[in-house]
Amino acid sequence: MSITKEQVISALSKVDDPDLHKDLVTLNMVKEVAVEGSNVKATIELTTPACPMKDKIEEDCITAIKNEIPSVENVEINMTASVPGHLNNQKDAILPGVKNTIAVASGKGGVGKSTVAVNLAVALAKLGAKVGLIDADIYGPSIPLMLGINEKPKVYQDTATQKMVPLENFGIKLMSIGFLIDDNQPVIWRGPMASGALKQFMSDVNWGELDYLIYDMPPGTGDIQLTLVQTIPLTGAVIVTTPQDVSLIDARKGLKMFERVNVPVFGIIENMSYFIAPDTGKRYDIFGHGGGENLAKELEVAFLGGIPIDPRIREGGDKGKPIVFDLPDSDNSKVISEISKNLAAQVSINNINSSQQKVEIDLGDN
Ligand SMILES: Nc1ncnc2c1ncn2[C@@H]1O[C@H](COP(=O)(O)OP(=O)(O)OP(=O)(O)O)[C@@H](O)[C@H]1O
Numbered sequence: 199m200s201i202t203k204e205q206v207i208s209a210l211s212k213v214d215d216p217d218l219h220k221d222l223v224t225l226n227m228v229k230e231v232a233v234e235g236s237n238v239k240a241t242i243e244l245t246t247p248a249c250p251m252k253d254k255i256e257e258d259c260i261t262a263i264k265n266e267i268p269s270v271e272n273v274e275i276n277m278t279a280s281v282p283g284h285l286n287n288q289k290d291a292i293l294p295g296v297k298n299t300i301a302v303a304s305g306k307g308g309v310g311k312s313t314v315a316v317n318l319a320v321a322l323a324k325l326g327a328k329v330g331l332i333d334a335d336i337y338g339p340s341i342p343l344m345l346g347i348n349e350k351p352k353v354y355q356d357t358a359t360q361k362m363v364p365l366e367n368f369g370i371k372l373m374s375i376g377f378l379i380d381d382n383q384p385v386i387w388r389g390p391m392a393s394g395a396l397k398q399f400m401s402d403v404n405w406g407e408l409d410y411l412i413y414d415m416p417p418g419t420g421d422i423q424l425t426l427v428q429t430i431p432l433t434g435a436v437i438v439t440t441p442q443d444v445s446l447i448d449a450r451k452g453l454k455m456f457e458r459v460n461v462p463v464f465g466i467i468e469n470m471s472y473f474i475a476p477d478t479g480k481r482y483d484i485f486g487h488g489g490g491e492n493l494a495k496e497l498e499v500a501f502l503g504g505i506p507i508d509p510r511i512r513e514g515g516d517k518g519k520p521i522v523f524d525l526p527d528s529d530n531s532k533v534i535s536e537i538s539k540n541l542a543a544q545v546s547i548n549n550i551n552s553s554q555q556k557v558e559i560d561l562g563d564n
Protein backbone atom coordinates (compact mmCIF):
# COMPACT_ATOMS: atom_id res chain seq x y z
CA MET A 199 0.00 0.00 0.00
CA SER A 200 1.40 3.34 -0.95
CA ILE A 201 1.65 6.14 1.55
CA THR A 202 -0.84 8.98 1.08
CA LYS A 203 -0.57 12.68 1.86
CA GLU A 204 -3.67 12.31 4.03
CA GLN A 205 -1.84 9.84 6.23
CA VAL A 206 1.03 12.29 6.64
CA ILE A 207 -1.33 15.15 7.46
CA SER A 208 -3.15 12.95 9.93
CA ALA A 209 0.18 12.12 11.61
CA LEU A 210 1.08 15.81 11.77
CA SER A 211 -2.26 16.59 13.36
CA LYS A 212 -0.91 14.68 16.38
CA VAL A 213 1.97 17.13 16.81
CA ASP A 214 1.31 20.15 19.03
CA ASP A 215 3.08 23.49 19.04
CA PRO A 216 4.12 23.49 22.73
CA ASP A 217 3.74 27.26 23.02
CA LEU A 218 0.50 27.67 21.16
CA HIS A 219 -1.09 24.49 22.59
CA LYS A 220 -2.68 23.41 19.35
CA ASP A 221 -1.73 20.91 16.70
CA LEU A 222 0.14 21.93 13.56
CA VAL A 223 -2.76 21.18 11.22
CA THR A 224 -5.23 23.24 13.25
CA LEU A 225 -2.67 26.03 13.37
CA ASN A 226 -2.41 25.87 9.58
CA MET A 227 1.34 25.35 9.82
CA VAL A 228 1.56 22.38 7.45
CA LYS A 229 2.30 24.00 4.11
CA GLU A 230 3.44 21.21 1.81
CA VAL A 231 3.46 17.47 1.90
CA ALA A 232 5.12 15.31 -0.72
CA VAL A 233 5.34 11.53 -0.83
CA GLU A 234 7.75 9.66 -3.05
CA GLY A 235 7.71 5.93 -2.46
CA SER A 236 8.65 5.52 1.19
CA ASN A 237 10.08 9.04 1.48
CA VAL A 238 8.07 11.86 2.97
CA LYS A 239 8.77 15.57 2.79
CA ALA A 240 6.82 18.23 4.63
CA THR A 241 7.12 21.96 5.05
CA ILE A 242 6.15 23.41 8.41
CA GLU A 243 5.66 27.16 8.66
CA LEU A 244 6.23 28.50 12.18
CA THR A 245 4.95 31.84 13.46
CA THR A 246 8.50 33.14 13.94
CA PRO A 247 11.98 32.22 12.70
CA ALA A 248 13.01 32.73 16.33
CA CYS A 249 10.77 29.93 17.58
CA PRO A 250 12.31 28.42 20.73
CA MET A 251 10.56 25.11 19.97
CA LYS A 252 11.79 24.80 16.38
CA ASP A 253 14.03 21.76 16.93
CA LYS A 254 11.53 20.02 19.16
CA ILE A 255 8.69 20.51 16.67
CA GLU A 256 10.87 19.17 13.85
CA GLU A 257 11.77 16.08 15.90
CA ASP A 258 8.15 15.57 16.93
CA CYS A 259 7.06 15.70 13.28
CA ILE A 260 9.59 13.06 12.29
CA THR A 261 8.63 10.83 15.22
CA ALA A 262 4.89 11.20 14.59
CA ILE A 263 5.17 10.39 10.89
CA LYS A 264 7.37 7.36 11.53
CA ASN A 265 5.13 6.10 14.34
CA GLU A 266 1.85 6.60 12.53
CA ILE A 267 3.05 5.28 9.17
CA PRO A 268 5.49 2.42 9.78
CA SER A 269 6.29 1.99 6.07
CA VAL A 270 7.92 5.44 5.94
CA GLU A 271 11.69 5.22 5.62
CA ASN A 272 12.86 8.81 5.32
CA VAL A 273 11.33 12.00 6.61
CA GLU A 274 12.56 15.43 5.61
CA ILE A 275 11.03 18.40 7.37
CA ASN A 276 11.60 21.84 5.97
CA MET A 277 11.10 24.41 8.72
CA THR A 278 10.11 27.87 7.50
CA ALA A 279 8.44 30.82 9.22
CA SER A 280 6.08 33.65 8.53
CA VAL A 281 5.42 36.08 11.37
CA PRO A 282 1.74 36.92 11.72
CA GLY A 283 0.98 40.55 12.33
CA HIS A 284 -0.71 42.03 15.34
CA LEU A 285 -4.18 43.16 14.28
CA ASN A 286 -4.41 46.84 15.09
CA ASN A 287 -6.01 49.38 12.78
CA GLN A 288 -4.01 52.28 14.14
CA LYS A 289 -0.73 50.43 13.62
CA ASP A 290 -1.67 49.29 10.14
CA ALA A 291 -2.54 52.84 9.16
CA ILE A 292 0.73 54.47 10.21
CA LEU A 293 3.10 51.51 10.00
CA PRO A 294 1.94 49.45 7.07
CA GLY A 295 4.25 46.48 6.60
CA VAL A 296 5.29 46.45 10.27
CA LYS A 297 3.83 43.34 11.81
CA ASN A 298 4.64 43.82 15.49
CA THR A 299 5.79 46.72 17.62
CA ILE A 300 7.53 46.10 20.94
CA ALA A 301 8.54 48.64 23.60
CA VAL A 302 11.57 47.87 25.75
CA ALA A 303 10.97 49.78 28.95
CA SER A 304 12.01 49.99 32.57
CA GLY A 305 10.90 51.93 35.55
CA LYS A 306 14.41 52.68 36.74
CA GLY A 307 17.15 54.19 34.59
CA GLY A 308 20.44 52.54 33.82
CA VAL A 309 19.23 48.97 34.13
CA GLY A 310 20.45 48.12 30.63
CA LYS A 311 17.37 48.75 28.50
CA SER A 312 19.29 50.06 25.52
CA THR A 313 21.85 47.27 25.75
CA VAL A 314 19.08 44.70 25.92
CA ALA A 315 17.06 46.34 23.11
CA VAL A 316 20.05 46.41 20.77
CA ASN A 317 21.09 42.84 21.47
CA LEU A 318 17.54 41.48 21.22
CA ALA A 319 17.09 43.25 17.89
CA VAL A 320 20.34 41.89 16.48
CA ALA A 321 19.64 38.41 17.90
CA LEU A 322 16.19 38.30 16.25
CA ALA A 323 17.69 39.46 12.94
CA LYS A 324 20.36 36.77 13.15
CA LEU A 325 17.62 34.19 13.58
CA GLY A 326 16.12 35.36 10.31
CA ALA A 327 13.54 37.95 11.36
CA LYS A 328 13.21 41.38 9.74
CA VAL A 329 13.86 43.84 12.54
CA GLY A 330 13.80 47.59 13.07
CA LEU A 331 14.90 49.57 16.11
CA ILE A 332 13.74 53.02 17.17
CA ASP A 333 15.72 54.88 19.75
CA ALA A 334 12.96 56.76 21.54
CA ASP A 335 15.07 57.82 24.49
CA ILE A 336 14.61 61.56 24.56
CA TYR A 337 16.84 61.90 27.60
CA GLY A 338 19.90 60.33 26.06
CA PRO A 339 19.71 58.51 22.76
CA SER A 340 22.40 55.85 23.04
CA ILE A 341 21.52 53.33 20.36
CA PRO A 342 23.57 54.92 17.54
CA LEU A 343 26.78 54.60 19.59
CA MET A 344 25.91 51.06 20.62
CA LEU A 345 25.54 50.20 16.94
CA GLY A 346 28.77 51.83 15.88
CA ILE A 347 27.26 54.95 14.33
CA ASN A 348 29.58 57.67 15.50
CA GLU A 349 28.37 60.66 13.56
CA LYS A 350 24.95 61.89 12.92
CA PRO A 351 24.10 60.35 9.58
CA LYS A 352 22.43 62.24 6.82
CA VAL A 353 18.94 60.95 6.83
CA TYR A 354 17.85 61.11 3.23
CA GLN A 355 14.53 60.85 1.55
CA ASP A 356 13.49 58.23 -0.91
CA THR A 357 12.45 60.19 -4.00
CA ALA A 358 9.65 57.81 -4.84
CA THR A 359 8.00 57.70 -1.43
CA GLN A 360 9.29 61.02 -0.06
CA LYS A 361 9.99 59.16 3.16
CA MET A 362 13.14 58.98 5.25
CA VAL A 363 15.26 55.89 4.76
CA PRO A 364 16.34 54.23 8.00
CA LEU A 365 20.00 53.38 8.48
CA GLU A 366 21.01 49.74 8.48
CA ASN A 367 23.63 48.08 10.59
CA PHE A 368 24.11 44.52 11.87
CA GLY A 369 21.11 43.45 9.83
CA ILE A 370 18.63 45.80 11.51
CA LYS A 371 17.05 49.07 10.41
CA LEU A 372 17.49 52.00 12.74
CA MET A 373 16.17 55.45 13.52
CA SER A 374 17.20 57.50 16.52
CA ILE A 375 15.80 60.58 18.11
CA GLY A 376 19.46 61.58 18.24
CA PHE A 377 19.47 61.98 14.45
CA LEU A 378 16.95 64.77 14.71
CA ILE A 379 18.56 66.91 17.37
CA ASP A 380 21.72 68.96 17.49
CA ASP A 381 24.33 67.26 19.70
CA ASN A 382 25.41 70.52 21.28
CA GLN A 383 21.98 71.85 21.99
CA PRO A 384 20.39 70.71 25.19
CA VAL A 385 16.83 69.75 24.47
CA ILE A 386 14.12 69.94 27.04
CA TRP A 387 11.46 67.65 25.78
CA ARG A 388 7.86 68.08 26.55
CA GLY A 389 5.27 65.42 25.96
CA PRO A 390 3.77 66.74 22.71
CA MET A 391 7.19 67.40 21.22
CA ALA A 392 8.48 63.95 22.07
CA SER A 393 5.39 62.24 20.77
CA GLY A 394 5.60 64.43 17.64
CA ALA A 395 9.13 63.16 16.99
CA LEU A 396 8.03 59.58 17.49
CA LYS A 397 5.09 60.06 15.15
CA GLN A 398 7.54 61.31 12.56
CA PHE A 399 9.54 58.10 12.92
CA MET A 400 6.46 56.10 12.23
CA SER A 401 4.74 58.03 9.47
CA ASP A 402 7.72 59.64 7.70
CA VAL A 403 10.13 56.70 7.65
CA ASN A 404 9.97 53.98 5.07
CA TRP A 405 10.43 50.89 7.23
CA GLY A 406 9.42 48.43 4.53
CA GLU A 407 8.43 44.99 5.72
CA LEU A 408 9.33 44.29 9.35
CA ASP A 409 8.44 41.39 11.60
CA TYR A 410 9.41 43.27 14.76
CA LEU A 411 9.92 46.98 15.34
CA ILE A 412 11.53 47.52 18.73
CA TYR A 413 11.42 50.81 20.66
CA ASP A 414 14.06 51.65 23.22
CA MET A 415 12.04 53.78 25.64
CA PRO A 416 13.24 56.47 28.01
CA PRO A 417 13.38 55.26 31.62
CA GLY A 418 10.61 56.08 34.03
CA THR A 419 6.85 56.06 34.23
CA GLY A 420 6.01 59.74 34.18
CA ASP A 421 3.79 61.79 31.91
CA ILE A 422 6.18 61.82 28.97
CA GLN A 423 6.58 58.05 29.04
CA LEU A 424 2.84 57.62 29.26
CA THR A 425 2.34 59.98 26.31
CA LEU A 426 4.89 58.06 24.26
CA VAL A 427 3.35 54.72 25.10
CA GLN A 428 0.00 56.05 23.94
CA THR A 429 1.49 57.51 20.77
CA ILE A 430 2.89 54.20 19.52
CA PRO A 431 0.41 51.52 18.51
CA LEU A 432 2.10 48.81 20.54
CA THR A 433 1.72 45.07 20.18
CA GLY A 434 3.27 44.75 23.62
CA ALA A 435 6.10 45.65 25.94
CA VAL A 436 9.07 44.11 27.69
CA ILE A 437 10.20 45.30 31.09
CA VAL A 438 13.88 45.24 31.93
CA THR A 439 14.90 45.21 35.57
CA THR A 440 17.90 44.42 37.70
CA PRO A 441 17.45 42.14 40.71
CA GLN A 442 17.59 44.88 43.39
CA ASP A 443 14.43 45.93 45.18
CA VAL A 444 14.70 49.55 44.03
CA SER A 445 14.67 48.42 40.45
CA LEU A 446 11.90 45.87 40.99
CA ILE A 447 9.62 48.44 42.58
CA ASP A 448 10.05 50.62 39.49
CA ALA A 449 9.58 47.65 37.17
CA ARG A 450 6.23 47.01 38.84
CA LYS A 451 5.26 50.63 38.14
CA GLY A 452 6.31 50.20 34.52
CA LEU A 453 4.12 47.15 34.18
CA LYS A 454 1.15 48.97 35.69
CA MET A 455 1.65 51.85 33.25
CA PHE A 456 1.28 49.48 30.28
CA GLU A 457 -1.69 47.81 31.91
CA ARG A 458 -3.37 51.16 32.29
CA VAL A 459 -3.21 51.78 28.55
CA ASN A 460 -4.14 48.18 27.69
CA VAL A 461 -0.78 47.20 26.24
CA PRO A 462 0.11 43.60 27.04
CA VAL A 463 3.43 42.94 28.76
CA PHE A 464 5.24 40.07 27.06
CA GLY A 465 7.49 39.51 30.03
CA ILE A 466 10.28 40.58 32.29
CA ILE A 467 13.98 40.40 31.53
CA GLU A 468 16.35 40.52 34.44
CA ASN A 469 19.61 42.20 33.46
CA MET A 470 22.83 42.15 35.48
CA SER A 471 21.42 39.05 37.09
CA TYR A 472 24.68 37.58 38.34
CA PHE A 473 28.36 37.49 37.60
CA ILE A 474 30.42 34.46 36.71
CA ALA A 475 34.06 34.98 37.61
CA PRO A 476 35.99 34.13 34.45
CA ASP A 477 38.93 32.66 36.38
CA THR A 478 37.06 30.42 38.80
CA GLY A 479 33.65 30.01 37.13
CA LYS A 480 32.10 30.87 40.50
CA ARG A 481 28.76 32.65 40.42
CA TYR A 482 28.17 35.85 42.38
CA ASP A 483 24.66 37.23 42.83
CA ILE A 484 25.84 40.81 43.07
CA PHE A 485 22.43 42.45 43.13
CA GLY A 486 20.56 39.58 44.81
CA HIS A 487 18.84 36.61 43.29
CA GLY A 488 15.46 35.70 41.83
CA GLY A 489 13.89 39.18 41.98
CA GLY A 490 12.86 39.38 38.33
CA GLU A 491 11.49 35.87 38.31
CA ASN A 492 9.48 36.44 41.49
CA LEU A 493 8.09 39.69 40.15
CA ALA A 494 7.05 37.96 36.92
CA LYS A 495 5.24 35.30 38.97
CA GLU A 496 3.54 37.89 41.13
CA LEU A 497 2.38 39.93 38.15
CA GLU A 498 1.52 36.84 36.10
CA VAL A 499 3.70 37.62 33.14
CA ALA A 500 6.41 35.50 31.54
CA PHE A 501 9.95 35.58 32.84
CA LEU A 502 11.89 35.82 29.59
CA GLY A 503 15.29 35.21 31.17
CA GLY A 504 18.24 36.68 33.00
CA ILE A 505 21.37 38.22 31.50
CA PRO A 506 24.52 38.15 33.65
CA ILE A 507 26.90 41.01 34.22
CA ASP A 508 29.61 40.61 31.64
CA PRO A 509 32.27 43.22 30.86
CA ARG A 510 32.11 42.06 27.25
CA ILE A 511 28.46 43.15 27.10
CA ARG A 512 29.46 46.65 28.20
CA GLU A 513 32.46 46.68 25.85
CA GLY A 514 30.19 45.62 23.00
CA GLY A 515 28.05 48.67 23.70
CA ASP A 516 31.02 50.99 24.03
CA LYS A 517 32.74 49.89 20.84
CA GLY A 518 29.53 49.74 18.84
CA LYS A 519 29.52 45.99 18.25
CA PRO A 520 26.75 44.20 20.15
CA ILE A 521 27.97 41.02 21.84
CA VAL A 522 25.47 38.81 19.98
CA PHE A 523 27.09 39.95 16.75
CA ASP A 524 30.70 40.23 17.86
CA LEU A 525 30.97 37.11 20.00
CA PRO A 526 28.06 34.98 18.78
CA ASP A 527 29.41 31.79 20.33
CA SER A 528 29.89 33.21 23.82
CA ASP A 529 27.61 31.84 26.54
CA ASN A 530 25.95 35.18 27.07
CA SER A 531 25.19 35.68 23.39
CA LYS A 532 23.41 32.35 23.57
CA VAL A 533 21.55 33.49 26.68
CA ILE A 534 20.39 36.64 24.87
CA SER A 535 19.44 34.67 21.79
CA GLU A 536 17.27 32.36 23.95
CA ILE A 537 15.59 35.39 25.51
CA SER A 538 14.88 36.80 22.04
CA LYS A 539 13.25 33.48 21.15
CA ASN A 540 11.15 33.53 24.31
CA LEU A 541 10.04 37.04 23.43
CA ALA A 542 9.15 36.05 19.85
CA ALA A 543 7.14 33.14 21.24
CA GLN A 544 5.21 35.47 23.55
CA VAL A 545 4.43 37.74 20.61
CA SER A 546 3.08 34.75 18.66
CA ILE A 547 1.04 33.55 21.63
CA ASN A 548 -0.41 37.02 22.09
CA ASN A 549 -1.31 37.35 18.41
CA ILE A 550 -2.89 33.91 18.22
CA ASN A 551 -4.94 34.58 21.36
CA SER A 552 -6.08 38.01 20.24
CA SER A 553 -6.98 36.80 16.74
CA GLN A 554 -9.02 34.00 18.32
CA GLN A 555 -10.80 36.50 20.50
CA LYS A 556 -11.57 38.44 17.36
CA VAL A 557 -12.93 35.33 15.65
CA GLU A 558 -15.08 34.59 18.65
CA ILE A 559 -16.41 38.12 18.63
CA ASP A 560 -17.05 37.92 14.88
CA LEU A 561 -18.90 34.66 15.33
CA GLY A 562 -20.90 36.15 18.13
CA ASP A 563 -22.05 38.92 15.82
CA ASN A 564 -23.63 36.49 13.39
N1 LIG B 1 24.63 42.67 31.37
C1 LIG B 1 25.49 43.66 31.42
N2 LIG B 1 26.77 43.45 31.79
C2 LIG B 1 27.66 44.47 31.85
N3 LIG B 1 27.39 45.74 31.58
C3 LIG B 1 26.11 46.02 31.22
C4 LIG B 1 25.10 45.00 31.11
N4 LIG B 1 23.95 45.60 30.72
C5 LIG B 1 24.20 46.90 30.58
N5 LIG B 1 25.51 47.17 30.89
C6 LIG B 1 26.16 48.48 30.90
O1 LIG B 1 25.46 49.31 31.83
C7 LIG B 1 25.37 50.64 31.37
C8 LIG B 1 23.90 51.06 31.28
O2 LIG B 1 23.27 50.30 30.28
P1 LIG B 1 22.21 50.94 29.28
O3 LIG B 1 22.68 52.22 28.75
O4 LIG B 1 21.86 49.88 28.31
O5 LIG B 1 21.02 51.16 30.30
P2 LIG B 1 19.64 51.90 30.08
O6 LIG B 1 18.63 51.23 30.94
O7 LIG B 1 19.34 52.01 28.64
O8 LIG B 1 19.97 53.33 30.64
P3 LIG B 1 19.05 54.64 30.52
O9 LIG B 1 17.97 54.45 31.52
O10 LIG B 1 19.99 55.75 30.87
O11 LIG B 1 18.54 54.70 29.13
C9 LIG B 1 26.08 50.66 30.02
O12 LIG B 1 27.40 51.07 30.22
C10 LIG B 1 26.06 49.22 29.59
O13 LIG B 1 27.13 48.88 28.74
Ligand SMILES: [Mg+2]
Binds near residue numbers: 313335340414
Ligand atom coordinates in the same frame (compact mmCIF):
# COMPACT_ATOMS: atom_id res chain seq x y z
MG1 LIG C 1 18.97 53.70 27.43
